[in-house]
Amino acid sequence: MGLTKRIIPCLDVYDGVVVKGVKFSNLKRIGDPAELAVKYMEQCADEIVFLDISATPKGRETMVEVVKRTAENLFIPLTVGGGVRSVEDFGKLLRAGADKVSVNTAAVRDRSLIRRASSIFGHQCVVVAVDAKRVEKGWEVYVKAGKEPTGLDALEWIKTCEYEGAGEILLTSIDADGTRLGYDVELLHAARRSVDIPIIASGGAGSLQHVYEALTRGGADAALIASLLHYEQYSVLQIKKWLKERGVEVRL
Amino acid sequence: MRIMILDCGVGNLASICASLKKVGAEPRIVSSIVLEEGFDGLVIPGVGSYSAAFKKVDEERRRIMSIVEEGRPVLGICLGLQLMFNGSQEGKQGEEGLGFFRGFVKKIPVKRLPHIGWNSIEIAGKSVILKGLENNSYMYFAHSYAPLDYAEDDAAAYARYGGIRFPVVFEKENVIGVQFHPEKSWQPGLRILRNFLSLCGGGTIV
Numbered sequence: 001m002g003l004t005k006r007i008i009p010c011l012d013v014y015d016g017v018v019v020k021g022v023k024f025s026n027l028k029r030i031g032d033p034a035e036l037a038v039k040y041m042e043q044c045a046d047e048i049v050f051l052d053i054s055a056t057p058k059g060r061e062t063m064v065e066v067v068k069r070t071a072e073n074l075f076i077p078l079t080v081g082g083g084v085r086s087v088e089d090f091g092k093l094l095r096a097g098a099d100k101v102s103v104n105t106a107a108v109r110d111r112s113l114i115r116r117a118s119s120i121f122g123h124q125c126v127v128v129a130v131d132a133k134r135v136e137k138g139w140e141v142y143v144k145a146g147k148e149p150t151g152l153d154a155l156e157w158i159k160t161c162e163y164e165g166a167g168e169i170l171l172t173s174i175d176a177d178g179t180r181l182g183y184d185v186e187l188l189h190a191a192r193r194s195v196d197i198p199i200i201a202s203g204g205a206g207s208l209q210h211v212y213e214a215l216t217r218g219g220a221d222a223a224l225i226a227s228l229l230h231y232e233q234y235s236v237l238q239i240k241k242w243l244k245e246r247g248v249e250v251r252l
Numbered sequence: 253m254r255i256m257i258l259d260c261g262v263g264n265l266a267s268i269c270a271s272l273k274k275v276g277a278e279p280r281i282v283s284s285i286v287l288e289e290g291f292d293g294l295v296i297p298g299v300g301s302y303s304a305a306f307k308k309v310d311e312e313r314r315r316i317m318s319i320v321e322e323g324r325p326v327l328g329i330c331l332g333l334q335l336m337f338n339g340s341q342e343g344k345q346g347e348e349g350l351g352f353f354r355g356f357v358k359k360i361p362v363k364r365l366p367h368i369g370w371n372s373i374e375i376a377g378k379s380v381i382l383k384g385l386e387n388n389s390y391m392y393f394a395h396s397y398a399p400l401d402y403a404e405d406d407a408a409a410y411a412r413y414g415g416i417r418f419p420v421v422f423e424k425e426n427v428i429g430v431q432f433h434p435e436k437s438w439q440p441g442l443r444i445l446r447n448f449l450s451l452c453g454g455g456t457i458v
Binding site: 001002003004006041046068071072073074075076077091094095096097098099118119120121122123124125167168196197198221222251 | 390411
């Protein structure tokens with residue numbers, strides 16, 4: 001009883017269609033975002049994340065329409081990210097029916113965006129997505145879909161995000177992402193000790209054991225899941241039942 | 253049932269609108285409360301920052317009071333609930349809440365805030381709005397403040413988080429407030445909205 005760990009399916013959306021692919025290549029269409037979101041809700045997903053990977057003005061307009069359609073039938077929280085640059089972008093997505101908006105590169109370029117968005121819309125709807133890569137000492141923040149180094153220490157950066165008013169951190173390990181070899185548990189653990197706001201683990205899940213480790217040893221509050229679901233390896237419900245059997249508090 | 257949703261100017265109203273439709277209501281988002289035109293109930297949603305929500309509720313204070321006095325049901329969600337108390341630590345000095353429930357809203361004294369995610373709720377006793385819900389149902393929360401000073405008679409359910417137990421459902425005749433988001437809490441949340449609609453219809457909840 002109490003607060004549960006969350007399992008959050010992440011859907012990559014390209015021009016209004018859910019796609020899957022390895023490192024942005026060989027994209028394959030796998031379905032309609034609104035329909036898949038509802039399917040996962042019915043499997044007991046705790047939230048849904050849409051990530052707009054088209055990163056074009058047209059793609060972004062399409063995303064607003066997708067969010068509107070999705071919100072009509074989705075009764076769990078929806079987070080939307082990808083290409084969010086301004087307070088206006090936040091407003092557009094929230095009005096369309098998103099409950100939270102995630103911001104990455106734009107927050108690094110201008111950290112005041114976090115404060116401005118959270119003071120208008122509330123902290124709870126500002127999610128800062130942080131892409132971190134292992135370096136000699138600790139982890140470095142990368143932007144532009146993990147391509148551009150920033151020189152920022154990842155742990156210092158998430159502390160700044162918390163200070164500026166972020167409600168949650170979506171923390172992706174660039175090293176682990178796409179490998180299916182497990183989350184970077186050390187990164188999660190270090191992040192957990194650095195801030196009090198919730199941490200959502202992302203990148204690297206290839207087995208149920210990986211999810212378990214992120215939520216226990218890594219101390220993450222939630223785990224983002226993509227390929228585990230897309231390859232129809234497991235349903236959300238199967239993942240949560242497995243976790244519950246091992247003593248992790250989840251909602252079933 | 254025709255339900256008004258008070259627009260506080262920012263944030264997501266699509267979710268509450270969609271969930272009310274799902275349970276069979278005819279919701280309408282209004283920037284100012286319409287006393288005529290036969291609306292059956294009012295929802296004060298809790299989206300946006302405290303100051304924006306306070307400003308709107310303060311402007312609409314008289315009309316909200318009239319709705320309550322006429323006996324029409326009012327549902328406050330999250331910040332909407334918090335504004336139904338005498339005041340909040342989040343607000344400025346002298347910013348008086350609606351005062352439907354006696355007490356004061358404070359920051360939850362735990363290390364890890366905001367309190368975001370699905371938390372079970374303990375149903376404390378007889379409640380109209382929670383009818384049909386199982387004890388320990390999970391609801392979706394997203395907040396850092398809660399009415400920590402309150403009258404026990406008004407509280408219908410509690411949550412436990414970080415070693416603290418705090419009230420999350422309030423009920424006093426036709427005024428109801430919930431700290432979580434029923435519109436985002438899937439089936440148990442929709443059940444609460446269905447109960448609210450029954451209340452708006454003056455019917456018995458079965």
